[in-house]
Amino acid sequence: MKYVFDFAWLGQYWPVLLKGIGITIELIAVGAVLGVALGIFCAWARALGPGWLRPAITAYVELIRNTPFLIQLFFIFFGLPSLGLQMSELQAANLAMIVNLGAYSCEIIRAGIQATPRGQFEAGASLAMSPIQTFRYVILVPSLQRIWPALSSQIVIVMLGSAVVSQIAAEDLTFAANFIQSRTFRAFEAYFVSTAIYLLLAIALRQVLAAAGLLIFPRRMRR
Amino acid sequence: MSLIEITEVRKSFGANEVLKGINLDVEPGEVIAIIGKSGSGKSTLLRCINGLENIDSGSISVAGAQLQPDEIHLKALRLKVGMIFQQFNLFPHLTAGGNVMLSQMVVKKTAKPEAEAMAHKMLERVGLAHKFDAYPDELSGGQQQRVAIARALAMQPIALLCDEITSALDPELVSEVLAVVRELAAEGMTLLMVTHEMKFARDVCSRVVFMHQGRAHEIGPPDAVFSNPKTPELKQFLGML
Ligand SMILES: Nc1ncnc2c1ncn2[C@@H]1O[C@H](COP(=O)(O)OP(=O)(O)OP(=O)(O)O)[C@@H](O)[C@H]1O
Ligand SMILES: [Mg+2]
Numbered sequence: 001m002k003y004v005f006d007f008a009w010l011g012q013y014w015p016v017l018l019k020g021i022g023i024t025i026e027l028i029a030v031g032a033v034l035g036v037a038l039g040i041f042c043a044w045a046r047a048l049g050p051g052w053l054r055p056a057i058t059a060y061v062e063l064i065r066n067t068p069f070l071i072q073l074f075f076i077f078f079g080l081p082s083l084g085l086q087m088s089e090l091q092a093a094n095l096a097m098i099v100n101l102g103a104y105s106c107e108i109i110r111a112g113i114q115a116t117p118r119g120q121f122e123a124g125a126s127l128a129m130s131p132i133q134t135f136r137y138v139i140l141v142p143s144l145q146r147i148w149p150a151l152s153s154q155i156v157i158v159m160l161g162s163a164v165v166s167q168i169a170a171e172d173l174t175f176a177a178n179f180i181q182s183r184t185f186r187a188f189e190a191y192f193v194s195t196a197i198y199l200l201l202a203i204a205l206r207q208v209l210a211a212a213g214l215l216i217f218p219r220r221m222r223r
Numbered sequence: 224m225s226l227i228e229i230t231e232v233r234k235s236f237g238a239n240e241v242l243k244g245i246n247l248d249v250e251p252g253e254v255i256a257i258i259g260k261s262g263s264g265k266s267t268l269l270r271c272i273n274g275l276e277n278i279d280s281g282s283i284s285v286a287g288a289q290l291q292p293d294e295i296h297l298k299a300l301r302l303k304v305g306m307i308f309q310q311f312n313l314f315p316h317l318t319a320g321g322n323v324m325l326s327q328m329v330v331k332k333t334a335k336p337e338a339e340a341m342a343h344k345m346l347e348r349v350g351l352a353h354k355f356d357a358y359p360d361e362l363s364g365g366q367q368q369r370v371a372i373a374r375a376l377a378m379q380p381i382a383l384l385c386d387e388i389t390s391a392l393d394p395e396l397v398s399e400v401l402a403v404v405r406e407l408a409a410e411g412m413t414l415l416m417v418t419h420e421m422k423f424a425r426d427v428c429s430r431v432v433f434m435h436q437g438r439a440h441e442i443g444p445p446d447a448v449f450s451n452p453k454t455p456e457l458k459q460f461l462g463m464l
Contacts (some may be wrong), residue, residue: 103334123371127326128301130294137262137329141316148229217316 011182019175019188021197023090025179027172028159028205030094035101035158035191036151040144043202044135057106064103070164072096077168093165101158108150112143141165145217152209156202163198226251226413227272227304227382232281232333234267241267244281245436249382254414256424256445259434260460265417268434271386272415286381306384307376309391311367319346319370320355322376330378338377345373350405357388365396369403376407380412383407385416391451425449433457 045057077092124134166175177194225248232240241264270276274297289301323342327333349369389397396445433447435439
């Protein structure tokens, strides 16, 4: 068996690839920022929030963590329009990633909050801070620092999982690879190139997250 | 009217009644030592005064601020009475200066330059002006506790609650913290401190409260309490030391 590699199509199709990379990066940037923000809110609500809010958050988290991402995506893109919520492919993909990461990061961040020594809450309270102020200024940053490696891994997992959005024709990197493959019939090369790009993106993302960690958390904590 | 008025305070954890009707009035500038066996309710009493624990009955007020379980009343109360803990409880992600500045900015909405100036002043007062930019894990236990004192002072409380603030320290670090407390007492700060430092209590305090099984079993000036205990429980407690 002899296979002749042919990457000549790159000359013609690199703009398609580039656009796919751009969209994948956009998806992960928006998904990570808003997903983690949602996760912080849900973690607060589940660990410290008012009693009436907790069951709703728990239901959301369990629903997302126990169903496939692809189905969540289909539900948002094909299901929600019947409720009158029309979205573009890209909007649906963004929303699905935010909702998905929100649920997973909620549980990770909650673990960080729950590992906080009780004295931190009491110190905040005794300085006349409200529970919300104590959470925002005292509890949150060290909690995120505790779980930052786990959270970073989850963000990378979601980034890699984003390949699935090509299924609703959101034009991400996987969509681009599929498109090139269907035009050139160079399946091996098309997926080889896209695999390599995902790998590089994942490595770059980890670097960015590590750098963000150094920025947000100015110090290593001993405790 | 006394500065701190504690009247018939009762507190239970489940079936365990920890405070069985405490009465104590503290005048401005008084320094009160609370002594007693482990489990006698000393910490619980202090924690009730600034609302870290809810009381079941009775009343507590500090400079007119009544203890009520809602957020507004708690804030008013806690602005009048600061607390210092055995375990320091500094915020690990903030420098010493940041620790002292935070609540001024968040609670009192003090502008950053003023909060910073106040932090410098308070750290100076506890002899740590040069550690403004150090993080808690770069400080010794004694230094951390002094930062915690500066942090409480920066809110300009009328009274301070100190719960065994030297118990977590190595023996050689105890004196630097006690020196700060002694100075505060001399400046007229009202202090309620749970302590095992009997010599310090004797030297500095105006009154000593001996807690026993959830009651203020014996109260009096240090000379009377230490040299002339009236109840057998206090005699036994002092003999145990
Ligand atoms: N959060 C809590 N839940 C249940 N029981 C508690 C709680 N806090 C304290 N207690 C109980 O209340 C009693 C008094 O505790 P407290 O901490 O006030 O004692 P203490 O006099 O400060 O003792 P120590 O000298 O050991 O610090 C103890 O029996 C303790 O087990
Ligand atoms: Mg105690």
